[in-house]
Amino acid sequence: MARKEQLKVAVIGGGSSYTPELVEGLIKRGAELPVKELYLVDVEAGREKLEIVGALARRMVEKAGADIRIHLTLDRKEAIRGADFVTTQLRVGQLEARGRDERIPLKYGCIGQETTGAGGFAKALRTIPVILGICREMEELAPEAFLLNFTNPAGIVTEAALKYSRVRTIGLCNLPIGLRMQIAEFYGVDASKVQLEMVGINHLNWTTKIVVDGSDVTASFLAKAAGAKGLTMKNISDLEWDGDFLRSLGALPCSYHRYYYMRDEMLAEQLEDLKTEGTRADVVKRVEAELFELYKDPDLAIKPPQLEQRGGAYYSEVAVNLMSSIYNDRKDIQTVNVRNGGLLPFLPDDASIEVNCVVDAEGAHPVQPSNLVGPEIRGLMQLVKAYEELTVEAAAHGDRDKALQALALHPLVGTADLARSILMDILEENKPYLPQFQS
Amino acid sequence: MARKEQLKVAVIGGGSSYTPELVEGLIKRGAELPVKELYLVDVEAGREKLEIVGALARRMVEKAGADIRIHLTLDRKEAIRGADFVTTQLRVGQLEARGRDERIPLKYGCIGQETTGAGGFAKALRTIPVILGICREMEELAPEAFLLNFTNPAGIVTEAALKYSRVRTIGLCNLPIGLRMQIAEFYGVDASKVQLEMVGINHLNWTTKIVVDGSDVTASFLAKAAGAKGLTMKNISDLEWDGDFLRSLGALPCSYHRYYYMRDEMLAEQLEDLKTEGTRADVVKRVEAELFELYKDPDLAIKPPQLEQRGGAYYSEVAVNLMSSIYNDRKDIQTVNVRNGGLLPFLPDDASIEVNCVVDAEGAHPVQPSNLVGPEIRGLMQLVKAYEELTVEAAAHGDRDKALQALALHPLVGTADLARSILMDILEENKPYLPQFQS
């Protein structure tokens, strides 16, 4: 990006409970990243939340004495026009929809999860048309802006934007930075001393090399990681890895791999939780209600510490790091989602992948992994990517055939019958959010 | 192969109940394929069967007035020395081992099948070292001979021979010809009027184009195939395909796909059968006992019609067709298993694939498919091929780590826990047949 004195950022889904984290990050890093205009956009259904969060954001800015103007709006185009960065953290259908995403698969004995499996599939169907709408507006109103997509399933949504728009899109996730932090803590060193080589796709990446303080500790870490606690995302059960399994894999799976490699235990736990506390959406609804109560407090002018319990740790870190490295042409390495372009030759060129990238003013440029991954990693990655390709097509074109094949292919569904039943429920229950399937 | 006046064929596992079918084929096609020496080889444990089958073979030849000398031997090298074709139809550990292959996975709630999933995996571990031993002998004693491998899992075994020997190996299966016959019957035309384009790997191929009498009937056939009976191998339950599923897939899955796309019903049926009639191995044992009783009859001098009930239909057709096309440099198209070499660019170059090939004196040369398959086909093929790669490595080197990852990756196992439990049982119960894992 060309050097500018001041930046405009538009946050789509600005009424999210995560917004105070982003605002805090922008305040802290104001010296290196001169964001002067921050637009928080939401839809009518999110107006109340937007107002609560926006008021808090204004109090935070004021208290910090930061030179950031906070704009609250339901007019997405106004927010996008001339923006330098557009971030998306939206949830089509709100938490109600998430609850359905989690519940439907469970009804058929399949994992019900917001981003992985049939739940993530349903979310992708709802979300991709909205993101492509944002892309259309960006092409017109902010053609040079970067789209930083946090919206889940981030890999699939990013792939859709890369395939169906000309917008410079980077997909973001807090999992990579989270793992780095966990490993830093594990070794008792500063995170800057930890380097990870990650290869894969969003929510299905493998850490193939772990360097701590200049030494490659991959093998010894894998031996220790089996049985270790704390190597997971906040929202994913901390089931222990088997030592033989990790050693034979030769890489550290990500938190979400538990849904595959530990499918049966994870399913059992989900079914148990459903009985006791409801879906994860139900839990989050309660957490959010509490958060918004806190946010309403006119005396609150900082990010409340309770927010960190929600699972989105480092979200602000990730977003602000990326914007700053682009703005400052920093050329540091971050793990983000970009177009494959042959880097992983066993995946399609136009697939989104999540790998280490050099970030400079032009965007994120993937760095070649040290070694090509073996079949134990490649096979699962290819299968899930094929599912993702089908999902992108299904969502972009309202194609029921692709949708059916996507679900039948997904390892957490895997049969024609289950695919059909789950698909029918998803299409039925999400009707208002799936205009592309109505013709 | 250079033109010769007379041919020598060695059949490893010559005591198989299928041998009379092969002998019948060689008698019938004697004019075009001058096999003069037929060596039936077996191991000590199969000596009795070998003698019964061998005596029947001699009576068949005599009755037909064919000029074929039948040799019975336990000396494999004698059989291989100077052979033009070596065919393998062996079963390491006999039907007892097959029974275990089918039973172990079922114990853990997984499909138990001779070639697919954990059962096929166990069979591969036992079989590959034996096949590689045969390859070593061929390299020394018959370096120009073709190895026609029928031994299951044929794709994996063929891949091992292609990767770990210089022997000219072609993997054979009766599924492709069987499907062609079924479709010919379906349309009431001669099989010569039916052409199929098959793409995939052994026991996991998709028929992507069906031409009957010069017209492409793929779409209309798929509409009819849903619900049609008779489109399956003898040994695979004739569950009906769903019409929406077939149409959205755009290709006809093979019989073995039922273990994937109809996993739950197939598993239920296997568990039910186990209770009533035992494993498929138990059933085959009974059929074989009856067959060998028939074979003993000194008045029997033809292939008894009961043999066709066993499931190996067209086995002789496939073998003799291939030998004849090579011998006669015929350049016709047959669907066999060969090295990929980039034909399917989304699979490794050194993978075995099952596709249409031109067969000439030099062997089988794959023909490029009309269209690249889509993700709905590619994804599953890549996953299962990755499992196969790991299995070949595990079997060739006695590598437990690869073995564990192979099972964890297979969609009919799919979790680390199941993989470990099943692997432990397999290694324990097959100890005498797995010397490569004993160090």
Place this chain on the structure above:
Amino acid sequence: MARKEQLKVAVIGGGSSYTPELVEGLIKRGAELPVKELYLVDVEAGREKLEIVGALARRMVEKAGADIRIHLTLDRKEAIRGADFVTTQLRVGQLEARGRDERIPLKYGCIGQETTGAGGFAKALRTIPVILGICREMEELAPEAFLLNFTNPAGIVTEAALKYSRVRTIGLCNLPIGLRMQIAEFYGVDASKVQLEMVGINHLNWTTKIVVDGSDVTASFLAKAAGAKGLTMKNISDLEWDGDFLRSLGALPCSYHRYYYMRDEMLAEQLEDLKTEGTRADVVKRVEAELFELYKDPDLAIKPPQLEQRGGAYYSEVAVNLMSSIYNDRKDIQTVNVRNGGLLPFLPDDASIEVNCVVDAEGAHPVQPSNLVGPEIRGLMQLVKAYEELTVEAAAHGDRDKALQALALHPLVGTADLARSILMDILEENKPYLPQFQS
């Protein structure tokens, strides 16, 4: 193609002196290929030739008692409407243009040849827009027809049709069959006993395997080919290959390779010929004038033997063989130009390549070569293909930049200065035929 009782063939450039050869072929093979309507089309400038050739064609048909109606027309659409096969043998700008193509490069010390180097480049610029016009009409008026393109540079023209139209296009050349005939003659066997494996692109293919009567004679043939006469096209000087060079190459270059590997001698010969007999176009003009004198003879009702001297030997054979194999779904092997689609993984997927193909009712399906070619073959093929890609783009879009880079890249031009000078001359001298460069 669907089975029909009678066929319509349109020949674009029907006034060519070659047409009697095609007519002879259609008469001879009438039993297997029921062509009932033969349209000979030409442009106004070729009307006289069309009438002469057409009259001869009618006498030939009548004398043979063949059931073929000959139509002469300047209305291309009428000819194409409902055709089953459209063949192109046109020459934009007639022999005058060819003369310029041969002369301009020579002026700058570069090889001047109708299909190779800067001469072929100029011909491509003139021809591609016309061929794409024919494709447009076929898409509308005969969407199921096959386009059999003989028009040179056949590889480049075919690539343009494959890239810029949906027409089922196959590029044809008489070089492969010619070589087969020459080798058959060399060994004193029937051509049916000779099989060649050819790998490459049009007018730049390598014969990597030569099988005569079932034996692979490649190495011994290469030893004999050095110094042998008669292994060349009629229009290419029969310079001898060096034995060391052929052995180290491990394959037989095609006739046109002499322009590369023997560039200096070929250039010297061209310059010498230019002084004595003029360009090849001048020679052909004289030959053609004689031929048309013969054709005018109302008593002539067969193809005159003098035609075979012209260089287009087997042209009819190639065309009729291909039509017949498609019509009869024959599945034999022919060496033609088709879309690469990954068969040669070191060339772009959408490049045209010239390789062995199985020909059936659906068209030509490439067969995987026995071995991947080495760098000595691959390098030159990649360079010339890159030149061809640029030429297709330059011709299709009137892009001067691509045109300049195409010439600068071609090994028979190779410098920026020569490229610019030659390009300026070509654009200037071909102005009436290059509307795409006029904007």
Place this chain on the structure above:
Amino acid sequence: MARKEQLKVAVIGGGSSYTPELVEGLIKRGAELPVKELYLVDVEAGREKLEIVGALARRMVEKAGADIRIHLTLDRKEAIRGADFVTTQLRVGQLEARGRDERIPLKYGCIGQETTGAGGFAKALRTIPVILGICREMEELAPEAFLLNFTNPAGIVTEAALKYSRVRTIGLCNLPIGLRMQIAEFYGVDASKVQLEMVGINHLNWTTKIVVDGSDVTASFLAKAAGAKGLTMKNISDLEWDGDFLRSLGALPCSYHRYYYMRDEMLAEQLEDLKTEGTRADVVKRVEAELFELYKDPDLAIKPPQLEQRGGAYYSEVAVNLMSSIYNDRKDIQTVNVRNGGLLPFLPDDASIEVNCVVDAEGAHPVQPSNLVGPEIRGLMQLVKAYEELTVEAAAHGDRDKALQALALHPLVGTADLARSILMDILEENKPYLPQFQS
């Protein structure tokens, strides 16, 4: 590399006139790169130079008060044992051999250049066996060390080391940094403000993106570069680029591209120079003689400014930058020669390529280029790389057939006759240095 307190560096060819530059660099950057032991190794024929240069180096270190011990030795193993970095700047056969490399091709009317074309080919034949010998010793005596290869032809030599040894090898050239400096000077900015994206192979790379002070100036720079002076290496004639040519290419060719794109002018100039001042080797011999006279001066204790005239500008910068980034795990971007590994999918995986890399403690990791290059760049790169592959094989195995094909393929030779003549001369005149061809 694991963090160490002090480093050992071995310089093979330590008697080179460039050594003072390297010593100066090590002195200046001592704070960030603690080289304590510097071994200068040479062969018997270079003993005198080694002693002169070594004495100067010691005076330089002493004067600067640097803590570096300079060792002079003819015992290569002693130097390599336990080294952290081994750099090679050797010249097998000294300048006499270079003179022959430049003269032989000119005799046949071909470009005679030390690294490009037949001259570079001859140098590769002599050099690769020596480099592979060094690699053998490193595998034994310093298995963790990095080999920094400056020896020309650096791309080919690096490829040989990558293919035929397990040594961690990085190929270096001063061209990339030189261009950056020239562009910085052109714009009047500091070099740190200039970023270049380079894609290609050594001495044949294209600068596809030029960013100055955060702005992409590629197109405008190309317009200005045509006709600009100063954009070339010291040893390459500063012929002007044509504006149309650069614009249509869309990238800046490197200095050495002049041998291709301006072949005829460069050849004319070489032939003229040959008459007046002899070969470049003759010129360098005179320059070196003067330099060594200076070096002998016992009062000289700095790098004499005359060294910069020689053409190896920034050589020390490049070497010390790379060592320092590895030692300090700096993760900055440098343009070096590494294994392709699929980064440029149109070149073989095991080819060496010259691209932007992230340099960290593990070595150099290539960054994916922003865009895939077009055919105008790809075609020439593929051809020259195919020549390089053949040259590596010829040199490593003493394979005359590959050698012949390599030369026949090279665009600056290009015919079978020239290839044979030049090869015979090269093999004859370099006999003492080509033991691999003597069997």
